[in-house]
Amino acid sequence: MSARTKARKRALDILFQSDIRGDDLAMTLAAEAQRAVNEPAREASWLYAREIVDGVIDNRDEIDEQITTFAKDWSLARMPAVDRALLRMAVWEILYNDEVPTAVAIDEAVDLAKEFSTDDSGAFVHGVLARIARSS
Numbered sequence: 233m234s235a236r237t238k239a240r241k242r243a244l245d246i247l248f249q250s251d252i253r254g255d256d257l258a259m260t261l262a263a264e265a266q267r268a269v270n271e272p273a274r275e276a277s278w279l280y281a282r283e284i285v286d287g288v289i290d291n292r293d294e295i296d297e298q299i300t301t302f303a304k305d306w307s308l309a310r311m312p313a314v315d316r317a318l319l320r321m322a323v324w325e326i327l328y329n330d331e332v333p334t335a336v337a338i339d340e341a342v343d344l345a346k347e348f349s350t351d352d353s354g355a356f357v358h359g360v361l362a363r364i365a366r367s368s
Contacts, residue, residue: 236280237340238276239277240321242264242278243288243321244314246281247285247320248317251316257285257292261285261289284321284324284325288321288324291328295324295327296308298327299360299364303356312353314348315349315357318345319361325337326361326364334365338361
């Protein structure tokens with residue numbers, strides 16, 4: 233598994249945890265940063281995970297607007313929390329990270345949705361992200 237794939241899982245954990253607990257995302261990220269200090273072997277994945285979460289924090293309103301616009305008939309509140317976190321992460325990669333090809337961002341998000349969310353989440357996440365990618 234690549235360092236970026238591990239980083240995406242780590243970012244997903246942070247985004248999901250903050251959402252489920254209703255905690256401030258920046259505070260959840262800071263707590264994870266404290267844990268990361270004691271895990272030098274995972275530094276490569278931590279750096280990109282932090283970049284993703286910082287990007288979501290910095291661009292949350294626009295990211296959520298994109299998701300809401302292209303998630304046909306689904307509000308953010310109605311989505312499973314894992315899907316919401318995955319979409320935020322992937323939309324940041326698609327719109328704000330030129331180093332990651334759009335197809336990779338979508339594929340990685342879909343794979344994580346299939347692994348960690350509902351049976352229908354892979355197709356749902358793919359559909360939303362494909363519409364966002366076409367519009368950008």
